[in-house]
Amino acid sequence: MDVRRLRLLLELSRLGSMHEVAAELGTTTSAVSQGIAALAREVHTPLVEPDGRRVRLTPAGHRLAEHAVTILAAVEAARLDLDPAAEPVGVLRVAGFATAIRRSLLPAMDDLAQTHPGIEVRVHEYEPLEAFDLLARDDVDLALTYDYNLAPLSWRSDHEVAELWSVDWGLGVPARERRAPFASYADRDWIVNSRNTADEEVLRTLASMAGFTPRIVHRIDALELVDDLIVAGRGIGLLPRGPASRRGVRVLPLTDPRVTMRAYAVTRRGRDRWPPLRAVLDRLAVPT
Incomplete structure (x- = not known):
């Protein structure tokens, strides 16, 4: 189903007139009528019926309008979740070694609790190779890892790596x-x-x-x-x-x-644009 058509149906259930829906959404009555008709074809059942010179929702139309409330709210939540300019909200999963968790992550979590309380950070203690495996399976969003100058790690092509401290x-x-x-x-x-x-x-x-x-x-x-x-x-x-x-x-x-x-923050390439992850990465302080 086209969510834009669900929006038309939801507004019709609230306003009761295609003309008023068109005025509310800045479109034409014809466009509203065509959208509702197309939605009815998608769900294979009539959604409106004549009511004098107006129309009213059928029982199926009312049921779908009720679902539309939840569906459109979820779509809006997803849009905000992925919008770089939106308030960061969500669960961020971190796998890391104890020293980096204490030295870098805990101060970041303290700051986030004040500035972005909608971010929940879940911490799992793992060594680097274990953390990389979790990152590859998308079981975590961020890996805090380390290597030595005499035993350097080999980075994967899909890794984004930022050195934190040494x-x-x-x-x-x-x-x-x-x-x-x-x-x-x-x-x-x-x-x-x-x-x-x-x-x-x-x-x-x-x-x-x-x-x-x-x-x-x-x-x-x-x-x-x-x-x-x-x-x-x-x-x-x-x-x-x-x-x-x-x-x-x-x-x-x-x-x-x-x-x-050397300690590092490692993410999957391209994932750092997700607002909760970006907020944490920006706060992984480099201690002096």
């Missing part, structure tokens, strides 16, 4: 230890990520350059648990520089080569 990584060891050549850690037990192989790839690259193969003993997802194992003397691993994760851990700098983790 942070240097170093070697996490017990706080009592001091910096030493990387080769001196050849006999230590190592901790790597359990759900993403990127930091293991970086570790193996560094170890290869230093002339050894790391003995990987623990595979841990949570950085807090990595800290606990380091403090307990159960291993060492790569950690972000900056404020120590917790007392008892020292993160030694790595400079030759330097190790940098």
